[in-house]
Amino acid sequence: MLILKDLGKTYVNGVRALDAVSLDVPPGEIVAVVGGSGCGKSTLLRLVSGLDRPTDGGVVLDGDEITAPHERIGMVFQEPRLLPWLTVAGNVGFGLAALAAGERDRRVAAQLARVGLADKAAVWPRELSGGQAQRVALARALVTRPEVLLLDEPFSALDAFTRADLQDHLLDLWHDAEPTLVVVTHDVDEAIALADRIVVMRPRPGRIAAEIAVDLPRPRDRDSAVWDAVKRQVLAALNGAREGRPTATAEAAAAWW
Amino acid sequence: MTADADTLRIAAPAQAGASGRPRRKEGRRRWRGVALGLAGPVAAAAGWELAVRAGLSDGRLVPPPSRIAETFADLAATGELARHTVATVLRVAAGFGLGALAGTLMGAIAGHSGLARSLVDPTLQALRAIPSIAWVPLFILWLGIFEASKVALIAVGVFFPVYLGVMGAILSVDRKIVEVGRIFRLSGPAMVRRILLPAVLPGYVVSLRAGLGLGWMFVVAAEFMGASEGLGYLLVDGQQLGKPAEIVAAIVAFAVIGKTTDWLLVAATAPFLRWEDVVAQGETG
Ligand SMILES: Nc1ncnc2c1ncn2[C@@H]1O[C@H](COP(=O)(O)OP(=O)(O)OP(=O)(O)O)[C@@H](O)[C@H]1O
Ligand SMILES: [Mg+2]
Numbered sequence: 001m002l003i004l005k006d007l008g009k010t011y012v013n014g015v016r017a018l019d020a021v022s023l024d025v026p027p028g029e030i031v032a033v034v035g036g037s038g039c040g041k042s043t044l045l046r047l048v049s050g051l052d053r054p055t056d057g058g059v060v061l062d063g064d065e066i067t068a069p070h071e072r073i074g075m076v077f078q079e080p081r082l083l084p085w086l087t088v089a090g091n092v093g094f095g096l097a098a099l100a101a102g103e104r105d106r107r108v109a110a111q112l113a114r115v116g117l118a119d120k121a122a123v124w125p126r127e128l129s130g131g132q133a134q135r136v137a138l139a140r141a142l143v144t145r146p147e148v149l150l151l152d153e154p155f156s157a158l159d160a161f162t163r164a165d166l167q168d169h170l171l172d173l174w175h176d177a178e179p180t181l182v183v184v185t186h187d188v189d190e191a192i193a194l195a196d197r198i199v200v201m202r203p204r205p206g207r208i209a210a211e212i213a214v215d216l217p218r219p220r221d222r223d224s225a226v227w228d229a230v231k232r233q234v235l236a237a238l239n240g241a242r243e244g245r246p247t248a249t250a251e252a253a254a255a256w257w
Numbered sequence: 258m259t260a261d262a263d264t265l266r267i268a269a270p271a272q273a274g275a276s277g278r279p280r281r282k283e284g285r286r287r288w289r290g291v292a293l294g295l296a297g298p299v300a301a302a303a304g305w306e307l308a309v310r311a312g313l314s315d316g317r318l319v320p321p322p323s324r325i326a327e328t329f330a331d332l333a334a335t336g337e338l339a340r341h342t343v344a345t346v347l348r349v350a351a352g353f354g355l356g357a358l359a360g361t362l363m364g365a366i367a368g369h370s371g372l373a374r375s376l377v378d379p380t381l382q383a384l385r386a387i388p389s390i391a392w393v394p395l396f397i398l399w400l401g402i403f404e405a406s407k408v409a410l411i412a413v414g415v416f417f418p419v420y421l422g423v424m425g426a427i428l429s430v431d432r433k434i435v436e437v438g439r440i441f442r443l444s445g446p447a448m449v450r451r452i453l454l455p456a457v458l459p460g461y462v463v464s465l466r467a468g469l470g471l472g473w474m475f476v477v478a479a480e481f482m483g484a485s486e487g488l489g490y491l492l493v494d495g496q497q498l499g500k501p502a503e504i505v506a507a508i509v510a511f512a513v514i515g516k517t518t519d520w521l522l523v524a525a526t527a528p529f530l531r532w533e534d535v536v537a538q539g540e541t542g
Contacts, residue, residue, distance in 0.1 A: 079433065081433050
């Protein structure tokens with residue numbers, strides 16, 4: 001169980017990026033975090049990952065207080081952040097340095113096959129397309145078998161085609177070990193495609209504005225009426241979350257978004 | 258975008274798209290570039306040779322290639338060429354070693370710690386503004402006219418590009434990539450070995466090459482200030498005795514050895530920089 005308790009973060013420049021965020025995420029749940037730019041989504045993930053320390057509250061995973069990066073918490077960033085001096089296989093095996101070479105190679109090969117890039121093992125990151133690079137980044141995070149995987153707008157730099165593909169692919173990969181996923185996204189459709197629960201945030205300071213359960217069976221049909229209903233609900237919450245604007249109709253919100 | 262190819266690959270992951278890179282073709286293209294680059298100088302040399310043979314010029318001040326080759330062969334046969342070359346190479350090696358070592362250490366310290374940078378960088382930048390040849394009289398006063406002052410001058414020339422290169426490379430290491438190391442909980446030494454060193458290496462090699470180039474420049478200056486052997490001595494000797502062929506032979510020797518040492522440096526580091534190849538080839542292609 002991943003527990004965020006009264007998380008708050010004030011940066012050294014005085015910006016209150018996050019305030020009193022509490023969230024319990026049971027094992028295996030997929031949570032999507034949506035919200036406008038600057039409402040603290042990345043800050044939230046960085047605190048959970050242990051890359052940054054909160055100024056208030058804390059993060060606890062199965063009883064361990066997270067104060068630094070943790071071996072059971074993985075992270076995928078918006079950019080693939082592959083190490084250019086390592087081959088694709090070298091990148092995927094980066095977090096497995098403690099394993100014997102044979103075991104490491106075996107796991108890397110299996111994971112690469114799993115993301116459909118077995119034929120790219122010996123290739124340099126420069127030679128990959130954006131979608132392939134992000135799949136390598138996914139493989140690098142998943143190969144260590146994290147209990148919690150944090151993804152910060154992982155597909156936002158990709159074109160719509162590749163993005164939809166990778167969303168399906170992520171769900172498929174999730175079935176392997178069913179880790180807890182926390183996905184930050186700007187894209188409401190992406191949130192609905194992936195999540196069991198959508199957390200809507202609002203800015204200044206970053207807080208949770210609403211939580212919306214997505215009880216749709218998988219695979220989910222993007223053209224269905226229930227999808228649209230959930231989408232309207234999320235957009236309304238997003239719209240209400242933006243300060244200084246009167247609550248408008250979901251249609252207007254959709255246009256703005 | 259390559260989205261379509263990407264999508265196809267997802268649909269058929271088993272399809273082996275063995276990424277055959279056209280190495281052969283690139284190799285041929287590179288040779289073509291070399292040949293084109295050589296065309297001008299070779300034509301000029303051949304033209305001059307023919308002009309002298311035809312009696313259009315006596316070639317006394319500008320010796321034709323054949324006379325330079327002759328002088329070269331003579332110098333090589335008597336062992337003079339080897340003696341002077343060894344003397345020069347040893348000076349450059351000593352000066353480059355000292356300068357590169359000092360530059361690497363100072364650059365690493367200044368790149369690592371903001372406090373150290375504030376302490377030493379302004380001073381070093383001020384010293385760098387001094388034309389290095391201006392140190393010569395002082396070095397001779399301090400270190401005598403023999404090897405020590407020559408090596409010191411070369412070392413000063415090598416130091417600055419290496420210092421600046423190492424500091425710059427360390428400062429420009431991508432924070433985002435360091436975070437990847439943190440996420441995988443690398444210890445301090447592992448972070449240096451697995452993230453920082455590889456990230457810094459390309460910039461470091463560039464700065465070493467720049468330093469080596471300056472080392473070859475400064476050895477000439479050092480040997481002008483009074484030497485009894487060395488390729489720079491051959492230059493002075495050729496001028497004083499009115500032997501242009503000897504001067505040109507020495508220049509050619511400088512060019513060949515300078516290029517060879519640069520190539521050795523590149524070859525020695527190439528195995529660690531193979532990942533950069535792709536870009537380099539893409540640019541020349
Ligand atoms: N390192 C930092 N130092 C100071 N302020 C920061 C820092 N990182 C973020 N902030 C501020 O904290 C607030 C939240 O930023 P954060 O990056 O978490 O937002 P976000 O929701 O991820 O935005 P986006 O959707 O644009 O990625 C912003 O006002 C931002 O300017
Ligand atoms: Mg963000």
